[in-house]
Amino acid sequence: MALNYIWAAFFLIAFVAAVCVTVFTGDMTVWSRMMNATFTSAGTAFEISLGLTGVLALWMGLMRIGQEGGIINFFGRMVSPLFTRLFPGVPKGHPAMGSIFMNVSANMLGLDNAATPLGLQAMKELQELNPKKDTATDAMIMFLVLNASGLCFIPISIMMYRAQAGAANPTDVFLPILLATFISTLVGIIALCLKQRIRLLDPVLLAWLGGMFAFIAGIVVFFTTLPQEKVELYSGFVANSLLMLVIVSFLVAGMRRKVNVYGAFIEGAKDGFRTAVTIIPYLVAILVAIGIFRASGAMDVLTQWLTAGVNALGMDSGWVEALPTALMKPLSGSGSRGLMIDLMSIHGADAFVSRVSAAIQGSTDTMFYVLAVYFGSVGVRRTRYAVTYALLADITGSVAGIVAAYIFFS
Numbered sequence: 001m002a003l004n005y006i007w008a009a010f011f012l013i014a015f016v017a018a019v020c021v022t023v024f025t026g027d028m029t030v031w032s033r034m035m036n037a038t039f040t041s042a043g044t045a046f047e048i049s050l051g052l053t054g055v056l057a058l059w060m061g062l063m064r065i066g067q068e069g070g071i072i073n074f075f076g077r078m079v080s081p082l083f084t085r086l087f088p089g090v091p092k093g094h095p096a097m098g099s100i101f102m103n104v105s106a107n108m109l110g111l112d113n114a115a116t117p118l119g120l121q122a123m124k125e126l127q128e129l130n131p132k133k134d135t136a137t138d139a140m141i142m143f144l145v146l147n148a149s150g151l152c153f154i155p156i157s158i159m160m161y162r163a164q165a166g167a168a169n170p171t172d173v174f175l176p177i178l179l180a181t182f183i184s185t186l187v188g189i190i191a192l193c194l195k196q197r198i199r200l201l202d203p204v205l206l207a208w209l210g211g212m213f214a215f216i217a218g219i220v221v222f223f224t225t226l227p228q229e230k231v232e233l234y235s236g237f238v239a240n241s242l243l244m245l246v247i248v249s250f251l252v253a254g255m256r257r258k259v260n261v262y263g264a265f266i267e268g269a270k271d272g273f274r275t276a277v278t279i280i281p282y283l284v285a286i287l288v289a290i291g292i293f294r295a296s297g298a299m300d301v302l303t304q305w306l307t308a309g310v311n312a313l314g315m316d317s318g319w320v321e322a323l324p325t326a327l328m329k330p331l332s333g334s335g336s337r338g339l340m341i342d343l344m345s346i347h348g349a350d351a352f353v354s355r356v357s358a359a360i361q362g363s364t365d366t367m368f369y370v371l372a373v374y375f376g377s378v379g380v381r382r383t384r385y386a387v388t389y390a391l392l393a394d395i396t397g398s399v400a401g402i403v404a405a406y407i408f409f410s
Helices: 003-025 029-069 071-086 095-108 112-128 138-149 156-164 170-195 203-224 228-256 261-278 280-295 298-312 320-328 333-347 352-363 367-377 386-409
Strands: none
Touching: 003 029, 003 280, 003 298, 029 071, 029 095, 029 112, 029 228, 029 261, 029 280, 071 095, 071 203, 071 228, 095 112, 095 138, 112 138, 112 261, 112 367, 138 170, 138 367, 138 386, 156 170, 156 333, 156 352, 170 203, 170 352, 170 386, 228 261, 261 280, 261 367, 280 298, 280 367, 298 320, 320 333, 320 352, 320 386, 333 352, 352 386, 367 386
């Protein structure tokens, strides 16, 4: 399903919902709420882009040093056995391989501010290989789904929100989130391999996926042996120390090759600034559509229908109040985060539904934001099947988060 149809659908559904609200309830303020949402969302889109400007300038500057210092190519060679199979359209040793690895690594460590500019750099390099500049390639779609599935080993921000909400053990959602996000990513990879006719039974691919599974299992075992108060401390230390190690290694490699590291940083930072400006229209488009959709009441109606359906089936409805988080997650990261925090404030951070919401929040990334920013940064308008498979990964992650919460907390 093309992104342009989904974008238009948000407006059409919101309009129909507003008409129904006006006719059946007599509430005419829905129209003012929708119009206010357009201005608020447009402003939010600009604020997000403005906030990204400094981070993009920093990390694209560092990436330029890493490229000229040979570090990016080194990372690309290191993961080329896996990535040459997942991205058969990218030549072996191409700089995009290293950038993709850096982006995925930053996501795994929960370093969102670093992951976005690294991902934009990867998209820029993938676009150089694209014969149709307005149409997404298979490699771009695989990369986008990897980002949308949001594989994260260390969900620092969610543990922080739980601590602020007074959770007795803020880190107890660590394992459910880890399992949910791994399942989401695995399903996304397998589905795309089938779609793109990538051989799943390739020994190298099986070895890498098996190694990832063993690594996940090792992390689970390691953190279950730690005292609960140490989990957040150790996870934060590992993530941030590795990030600092990357920065230092870029600088050292640049100086070893006698690169003008300051000049390279400035040139890369200029690219970061231009990229931040480029994505503003795309963010305005998607966030305004989402804001109108929410303000119309369509999201509330959808939640009520799904709740009624669950109750009619006789299923346990202890997780249903967390459903808005799942529905909002692909649309708005801040919106789903707000819903999670709202549940914590109403029921308490240690309530079952609050833990379910946290597991859902950490299971995947904000799909439409990722699509808008990454494709928008390189001018891709024809997304082909990217939305469908990103949604598959997102839905899988939400379901896995609910199941994992029942396993650990019910």
